[in-house]
Amino acid sequence: MGNAILDMTTPIILAALGGLFTELGGVLNIALEGLMLVGAFAAILITEFTGSTLLGTMGAALAGISLAYIFGFITLRFRANIFITGLGANLFALGITNYLSSIIFGTKGVIHSPEFPSLLRIGNYNLFLFAAILSTIITVFIINKTVFGLRLRATGYNASVSLVRGVDSYSIQMKSLLISGALSGLGGAALSLRLGAYVPNMTAGRGWIALVAIYLGRKHPIGIFITCLILAGAEYFSNAAQGMFTIPSDILLAFPYLITLTGMIIFSFINRTLEK
Amino acid sequence: MDTPLLEMHGIAKTFHKNSVKAVDGANLIVGQSEIHIIIGENGAGKSTLMHILSGEVFPDSGKIIFNNREGIPGTPSEALGEGIGMLHQHIKLIPELTVLENIILGAEPSGGYGIINRKEAIKKLNRLSVKYDLSAEPDKLVSTLNSDEKQKTALLSILFQDIKLLILDEPTTFFSELKTDSVYKLIRKLKSIGKSVVIITHKLKEAAAIGDFITVMRGGKTILTLKASETDPHRLSNIIFGDEKNLSPVRSGSIFGNPLLELKNLLFIKNGKEILDISLTVREGEIVVVTGIRESGLETLEKLLSGEYKASAGIIMYKTAELSGRTELRKRKAGYIPSDRIKTGTSTESSIAENMILLNYKSFSKSGIFRAGSIKKFAYTLIKKYGITGVPGQIMSTLSGGNIQRVMISREIEANPELLIVAEPSRGLDIKSKSLIYNKIFNLKNKGSGILIISSDIEESLRIADRLIILYDGKVAYSGDGKGIDRSALGKIMLGYDR
Amino acid sequence: MNSVSGSSIKTVAVTLVAAVSIPVILLALSSEDPLQSITFFFTGPFQSTYNLGNMLDNTAMLILTGLGMSIAFRAGTFNLGGEGQVYAGAITAVIISLNIGNTAGFTGIVIVLTAGLLTGALIAGISGFLKKQWNTDELISTFLLSGAIIHLTDFLIANPFRDRSSFLISTEKIPEKLFLYKLMGSSHLNISFFLSIAAVFLAYIFLFKSTTGYEIRLTGLNRKFVEYGGIPYKRHLVIPMLISGGMYGLAGSFSVLGNFHMGIKGFTAGLGWNGIAVTLIAGNNPIFIIPGALIFAYLEAGTEVAMIHSDLSFEFSNLIKAVIFFLITAKRFKLRRKVTLG
Structure with missing residues (x-):
């Protein structure tokens, strides 16, 4: 059970940590979903051709970084509306994976090959879990102890004060986007490599759940880690209920959205009540 | 004092097309170790002129020579890099960060790999605290400070950046919590160690008390520069507000109701x-x-x-x-x-x-x-x-x-x-x-x-x-x-x- | 939240050129006969009345979803739940159609359309209500709610309402008396086309000629000003959501009565995002939504025809939308950063 919850939550933790960097830098990053998706696809693509999950994982991070760069460049340089360009990045991820999948694999559907290398595990645990834990710790360190972390938070809290102090918000926000691309890409790899296959649109809202987890986790890496565990736990138990009540799979697929939405409503309700 | 620290010539700036010039051919010369007052009515162009100097506003035309180097700072960081720091009337601090974080932001001592060298930062802060008699608790969140502490933090954040020229916008409005005396003491201290200070103010008394020179601005122009010791407040007031004839009041009937x-x-x-x-x-x-x-x-x-x-x-x-x-x-x-x-x-x-x-x-x-x-x-x-x-x-x-x-x-x-x-x-x-x-x-x-x-x-x-x-x-x-x-x-x- | 404002002509032009070049470039890169594929892309939609009619029918749906989105944008709110709202409106239309038995055709059609509209309005309205009540971010809540609704609708089609005799995952066919009158041969084009054009003018009058529209537009442009004028604006966090969702729901029920005549798994997919693209091309102006929808429908139809006539099997639709979303709100197209003096 614990193992299953951890496996479910690892991709979301990684993406949420990535989103935390952009969030702290004052950028609402609704492109996490797309960044994860290109990561998931690149991981399978590169692993398929090299036979190495390590190279696949690195490729996933690189794919996330590349899309984040396009997204960031357009948003920051052209001063475009970040919500709309974020939607663009998500659709771009769907489109480009569909295109490459048809061109390279000749299918728009599931990509899976029988001799796909299995994912490294330490004991019972997925290697990505350790990556997520390590990333959480490193994130705490970067945010609080480094020059970049301080400038990132300062930019997010008040870009004009930071500017007066000589902090270049463009470069800070761009770097935060690239980090979110790398971590979300890894999150995508965690998703597809564990399955050993790529399924179209396999992120299925996980990027959005990660986004909500950032708020529910009070924008703190540890808080986010715990929130993701709770969300995954809730999903796990509702899935487990399937056995008892034979809930159809389509309804199960709606659960993550409903659980996250409920968490968000409770959170905003508490916030509003505290304000008063 | 041979060459001045700062020369500004023919500075002009219009913010919106079809509107009046905010600054219209202003000139300013500030010597080494000099306290220079800029005085004038609201809208006279004082703040805009100083924002141009601090890199926050880019002028339409004009020339700036600072420390024997000619050039116009394009950003506040460039100005800071040259040694020009400005303390704003509305305190520019980030309440969610700590005192130390606010102070070092933009000039963080680094211990390699981009990691902040906290020891070095504290050491430098302590040195400044002693030198200028400004105490600070580094790990307190700025949001929990009272206004006096905030003002000290803001000032320390500027001093932390090794400046040659400090611009103060309405310092006694700003330092209302500190004794005016201690503000003056601080300004004189800066002067005594070779730094120059430019002060924007409305207050005549203040200008006369602390300044070496006073420059009067009106309608975006620098009208004249005087030695502070030689000014007469009554005359200065006329210069600031213009000495046109008083307009007669146009009061109509004065029967007031409820x-x-x-x-x-x-x-x-x-x-x-x-x-x-x-x-x-x-x-x-x-x-x-x-x-x-x-x-x-x-x-x-x-x-x-x-x-x-x-x-x-x-x-x-x-x-x-x-x-x-x-x-x-x-x-x-x-x-x-x-x-x-x-x-x-x-x-x-x-x-x-x-x-x-x-x-x-x-x-x-x-x-x-x-x-x-x-x-x-x-x-x-x-x-x-x-x-x-x-x-x-x-x-x-x-x-x-x-x-x-x-x-x-x-x-x-x-x-x-x-x-x-x-x-x-x-x-x-x-x-x-x-x-x-x-x-x-x-x-x-x-x-x-x-x-x-x-x-x-x-x-x-x-x-x-x-x-x-x-x-x-x-x-x-x-x-x-x-x-x-x-x-x-x-x-x-x-x-x-x-x- | 920064609201989405209209774009300059230059931005729209750059965006459309980029959007058209995506299929052209991809066809040139991957087709075995690029020239033929590109020709099909440009001329395909006009090659037969069937293609033309379908393109115009798609235009009608895009007009409705685009209108829904533009009213939300005008009010300064986001509705990212269009996908779910249109799908839910459609399935409601199917369920009601299958259950109204002897009701006369016209009355039945009105009932079905109203039900679809109300379903969409209700779903979007929940997000509006949450925003008003607890300041719950509507951008995320509309998306999450829509995500859940899509799967629940999938469930309705695949389980309780499934027609087990069909090889598709679909419901039974709705009664023929509820079918909308067709306008162009065997194509899907039907009278909903005229109704959607009428909706444009209604939306225009609502936004620009009514007191509520005035309040909504001001709220979207400057909330401080509205408050300063003493106008209560909180309800304008909800009303535009209701209208926006209602338009999506209506589009869903139109596509059931006019085109599909049954519920098929995922049958309205894409309409939600397409509506946003159309609104953005039209600069949030209801009148420009007509050409905006036509342009977008043309791009979609062209890619579809090019695909049918080639050896390729991928979809451009998302990439075209991606390019539109990337560029349409750009304020400038400077590739290099500002160089400062000094």
């Missing part, structure tokens, strides 16, 4: 400091003008009346009921023209007509649908009556400041309010617009409405007030019918020279 608006011991306290303490009454047919420099509490008064701020004590009475909350004034059909014309008083991306009907849009409709042509007709009437250059469908942001103000005035006055509150009615307007606006206000007064004007414009205040209230440092320094008060007397009260 009280409409009463402020009873209205008090506003922020961070333990008393920002405003005022009582006043506006009666039917009366024009009450509250004046002073902008920082004397005028903005606070406006925000208390509009409901944006909540009073710490005292009450605001409208006729017989107490006012509270944001939309109260409107519910009681009072007119209000805010000083913030762009963000509050207009919808800049809407048309002239749409801005004009804000208060009575429902009267143009039948079953929720606007009657064809009715709004256009109304807008054309107002455009003609108020001499607005534009057509009903024109977008507000394409209008000049004077026309924007006329649109607002037309809207508020045509609604025939019993009470009209106007903040800075003629800021930045030309003579023609000004006289039109005064005429409309007088018409309203003659119909028996009460008018409260909050204005930092001296001439305006003297000319139109039935009752004049002068604020200094948040308190009423004068309240009366204004007889016997001329420009220079008013100027002196406003600047706290003569009380």
